[in-house]
Amino acid sequence: MAASVTNIPIGTPARTEARRLTGSQIIWDTLINEGVNVVFGYPGGAIMPAYDALPDFPGLRHILVRHEQGAAHMADGFARASGRVGVCVATSGPGATNLVTGIANAMMDSIPIVCVTGQVASTLIGSDAFQETDITGITLPITKHNFLVSRVEDIMPTIRQAFYIASSGRPGPVLVDITKDAQNANTEHRYDASPIRLPGYRPENHPLPEEIERALEMMKHAKRPMIFCGHGVIKANATALLLELVQRTNIPVALTLLGLGGFPASHPRSLGMMGMHGEAWVNTAIQEADLILALGMRFDDRVTGNLKTYAPHAKKIHFELDPAEINKNVKVDLALLGDLRETLRLLVPHAEKLSIDSWVDHIEALKGDSAVRDIRELPDSGRLFAAHVIHDLWRYTQGSALVVTDVGQHQMWEAQYYKHDHPRKLLTSGGLGTMGFALPAAMGARFACPEEEIWVVAGDGGFQMTACELATCAQENIKVNIAVINNGYLGMVRQWQQFFYGGRYVATPIKSPDFVKLADAHDLKGIRVTRREEVQSAVEQARANKETTIIDFRVEQEDSVYPMVPAGADLDNMIRRPMPEAKHNPIFETGKDP
Amino acid sequence: MTTSQTMRTFVAYVEDRPGVLNRISSLFRRRNYNIVSLNVGRTHEAGVSRMTFRIEADDDMALRVEANLYKMVNVLSVEDITHKASVSRDLALIKVTVGPDKRAEVLQLCEVFRARAVDVGPETLIVETTGTQDKIDGLVAILQPFGISEMVQTGTVAMSRGPRGAAASALNDPQSLRDLSVA
Numbered sequence: 138m139a140a141s142v143t144n145i146p147i148g149t150p151a152r153t154e155a156r157r158l159t160g161s162q163i164i165w166d167t168l169i170n171e172g173v174n175v176v177f178g179y180p181g182g183a184i185m186p187a188y189d190a191l192p193d194f195p196g197l198r199h200i201l202v203r204h205e206q207g208a209a210h211m212a213d214g215f216a217r218a219s220g221r222v223g224v225c226v227a228t229s230g231p232g233a234t235n236l237v238t239g240i241a242n243a244m245m246d247s248i249p250i251v252c253v254t255g256q257v258a259s260t261l262i263g264s265d266a267f268q269e270t271d272i273t274g275i276t277l278p279i280t281k282h283n284f285l286v287s288r289v290e291d292i293m294p295t296i297r298q299a300f301y302i303a304s305s306g307r308p309g310p311v312l313v314d315i316t317k318d319a320q321n322a323n324t325e326h327r328y329d330a331s332p333i334r335l336p337g338y339r340p341e342n343h344p345l346p347e348e349i350e351r352a353l354e355m356m357k358h359a360k361r362p363m364i365f366c367g368h369g370v371i372k373a374n375a376t377a378l379l380l381e382l383v384q385r386t387n388i389p390v391a392l393t394l395l396g397l398g399g400f401p402a403s404h405p406r407s408l409g410m411m412g413m414h415g416e417a418w419v420n421t422a423i424q425e426a427d428l429i430l431a432l433g434m435r436f437d438d439r440v441t442g443n444l445k446t447y448a449p450h451a452k453k454i455h456f457e458l459d460p461a462e463i464n465k466n467v468k469v470d471l472a473l474l475g476d477l478r479e480t481l482r483l484l485v486p487h488a489e490k491l492s493i494d495s496w497v498d499h500i501e502a503l504k505g506d507s508a509v510r511d512i513r514e515l516p517d518s519g520r521l522f523a524a525h526v527i528h529d530l531w532r533y534t535q536g537s538a539l540v541v542t543d544v545g546q547h548q549m550w551e552a553q554y555y556k557h558d559h560p561r562k563l564l565t566s567g568g569l570g571t572m573g574f575a576l577p578a579a580m581g582a583r584f585a586c587p588e589e590e591i592w593v594v595a596g597d598g599g600f601q602m603t604a605c606e607l608a609t610c611a612q613e614n615i616k617v618n619i620a621v622i623n624n625g626y627l628g629m630v631r632q633w634q635q636f637f638y639g640g641r642y643v644a645t646p647i648k649s650p651d652f653v654k655l656a657d658a659h660d661l662k663g664i665r666v667t668r669r670e671e672v673q674s675a676v677e678q679a680r681a682n683k684e685t686t687i688i689d690f691r692v693e694q695e696d697s698v699y700p701m702v703p704a705g706a707d708l709d710n711m712i713r714r715p716m717p718e719a720k721h722n723p724i725f726e727t728g729k730d731p
Numbered sequence: 732m733t734t735s736q737t738m739r740t741f742v743a744y745v746e747d748r749p750g751v752l753n754r755i756s757s758l759f760r761r762r763n764y765n766i767v768s769l770n771v772g773r774t775h776e777a778g779v780s781r782m783t784f785r786i787e788a789d790d791d792m793a794l795r796v797e798a799n800l801y802k803m804v805n806v807l808s809v810e811d812i813t814h815k816a817s818v819s820r821d822l823a824l825i826k827v828t829v830g831p832d833k834r835a836e837v838l839q840l841c842e843v844f845r846a847r848a849v850d851v852g853p854e855t856l857i858v859e860t861t862g863t864q865d866k867i868d869g870l871v872a873i874l875q876p877f878g879i880s881e882m883v884q885t886g887t888v889a890m891s892r893g894p895r896g897a898a899a900s901a902l903n904d905p906q907s908l909r910d911l912s913v914a
């Protein structure tokens with residue numbers, strides 16, 4: 138066990154004089170100096186020295202999770218909501234491997250988190266010691282970088298480097314594995330605030346003036362331009378500049394799933410989401426566009442559909458921080474490498490109004506056909522549809538809640554029907570599509586935004602993957618509202634089975650516990666909603682409750698998300714809602730199929 | 732416009748630390764880059780290793796290989812020298828099963844290839860040769876009939892001609908050392 142070698146109370150504010158500290162103390166002291174005030178973790182043998190030193194640091198709040206995956210997602214949710222680095226802590230072996238899904242999730246969506254893991258003593262490494270796993274080896278392809286630290290003197294500089302690497306350039310997860318002997322050893326410690334020198338790490342790029350010129354020139358000649366708003370717009374804090382660009386040029390904006398909120402949904406030039414479950418008019422417009430300004434997005438296959446036929450008439454300008462993304466999926470005509478905010482600062486002041494009224498009108502006309510699909514136009518059949526629930530949630534929260542979704546149909550309905558006007562108000566697992574993300578990520582976000590109204594929107598399947606964190610909510614007094622969109626199925630997979638596997642529902646009907654009783658069992662609150670009239674009061678009740686509240690929305694079981702571009706199909710080849718002649722079909726689109 | 736895949740030669744300077752080679756080969760595997768040969772060794776600068784690797788890639792892919800390597804924290808600099816004037820060499824050791832009767836004949840053939848015998852045993856001969864892959868392939872074809880019992884090759888090492896190569900220069904570029912104030 139780590140003996141406390143100093144009795145000086147440590148914690149915020151940071152101290153700068155040298156003291157003799159254990160490696161364990163140095164871990165926490167360095168985290169505090171990096172601006173951390175909350176960590177999400179779970180103890181175990183190899184990290185016990187560090188935990189033993191934790192009470193010396195009252196400035197640091199530790200949230201005891203129920204599964205380390207939850208800790209990684211909480212750090213991730215904290216980072217997404219705040220733009221800062223989230224931190225999680227786990228022991229060696231199973232503790233560390235339980236982080237893996239959360240780390241991969243953060244990697245795919247470029248989220249800055251630092252994971253601190255305990256490791257067996259350096260003398261035991263390689264001996265298959267109890268709870269030894271090669272976690273730096275395991276996480277090598279799913280971290281931006283990782284470190285194994287076996288000397289006490291290296292702990293502080295390594296954690297500093299980890300924060301720098303996680304948060305600079307294209308952000309990502311960094312894991313720091315610290316051996317038990319390094320935690321137990323002690324050394325003369327003073328937090329070092331000098332510049333970090335990593336000779337091989339050059340995260341920055343800058344666009345050349347002539348490239349900006351060329352982009353402006355290409356914009357001038359465009360007749361059917363579009364702007365794509367990706368996650369990078371939000372990460373680079375470039376939303377105001379994007380808004381200005383649109384005000385100046387009048388170019389319509391389509392958004393990726395992770396870009397939602399990067400441009401106000403209520404803005405007249407906002408078209409909505411693109412891609413597999415994007416709006417029909419958006420996908421059609423993309424296929425007709427003659428210029429695409431792709432801001433901070435990476436042309437994921439869920440966005441492009443068939444690459445061979447993708448946006449065939451468009452010249453493409455890629456605004457991107459990471460050179461390795463250029464021409465990876467889609468060949469572009471011009472790449473503006475660099476921080477989006479810097480690039481837009483150079484470009485926006487010179488952007489001119491385009492005479493593209495007929496293009497804008499044309500897209501509006503494309504919408505006309507689909508707008509009747511809008512939830513508000515649908516007849517109320519007396520049954521509860523997920524889309525109604527999301528729409529009502531948007532209405533009763535005035536569109537201003539921070540919503541964290543899980544993965545599946547409900548995620549897509551959220552993207553379609555909860556209109557986000559502000560960045561960092563939708564947190565969702567995009568690249569990895571990790572079921573179980575929502576609840577823990579929302580709990581992490583709670584620490585980034587203590588005052589905000591937070592809603593989890595989860596499916597009955599995914600919610601059960603990390604529902605153990607309800608106990609964490611109860612123990613740590615974390616208040617979030619939870620809308621379980623309970624359709625009795627692994628809905629998104631069921632939908633694919635319906636469309637592409639002859640309607641054979643294999644392993645997708647799912648029985649759930651009684652979520653109201655589950656809430657009760659945790660000393661939390663639960664409400665069941667089966668009819669649309671009950672939605673409003675349930676939402677208001679949940680908001681009013683001090684405790685985390687689960688609303689079990691019993692929705693239509695076999696509804697599907699439309700439109701849908703089948704995987705790998707041409708982007709404008711969409712499955713649309715069935716026509717109204719299917720009168721018994723309670724939910725239909727009254728427009729004509731394109 | 733994607734070009735067809737051709738053999739590409741890259742030079743990279745990397746930090747000489749445990750696990751760096753693993754990181755790089757893991758990147759190649761993950762990104763589905765097919766390594767034809769890879770060579771790593773120390774340089775005259777302490778803490779710095781130099782790699783030469785060859786892969787099949789088209790122009791776009793070659794750029795992304797470079798960009799992905801640059802993203803790695805332990806990679807100091809990278810250069811695609813495929814289209815640069817350069818010298819590239821492989822070293823091979825070939826053990827030929829040959830007794831006293833045919834030894835002279837083998838040695839004579841080696842002479843033609845400017846290969847040399849570095850070990851002679853009663854029934855074996857180890858031949859060392861350096862050169863391009865073509866030259867080595869040629870020698871192997873000639874020695875095959877005598878019986879090759881073992882062979883080892885270093886993988887290509889390459890260096891661009893003329894003044895200091897771009898990758899080497901980038902190494903000492905003070906610009907490349909990014910300073911950050913963590914105030």
Ligand SMILES: Cc1ncc(C[n+]2csc(CCOP(=O)(O)OP(=O)(O)O)c2C)c(N)n1
Nearest residue numbers: 545546547572596597598599626627628629
């Ligand atoms: C960890 C994990 N396992 C499996 C999947 C595959 N998958 C994607 S969506 C989905 C169904 C989700 O069901 P549910 O949580 O009930 O949400 P719904 O689609 O019904 O809204 C599954 C199984 C996944 N994305 N993540």
Ligand SMILES: [Mg+2]
Nearest residue numbers: 596597626628
């Ligand atoms: Mg479901």
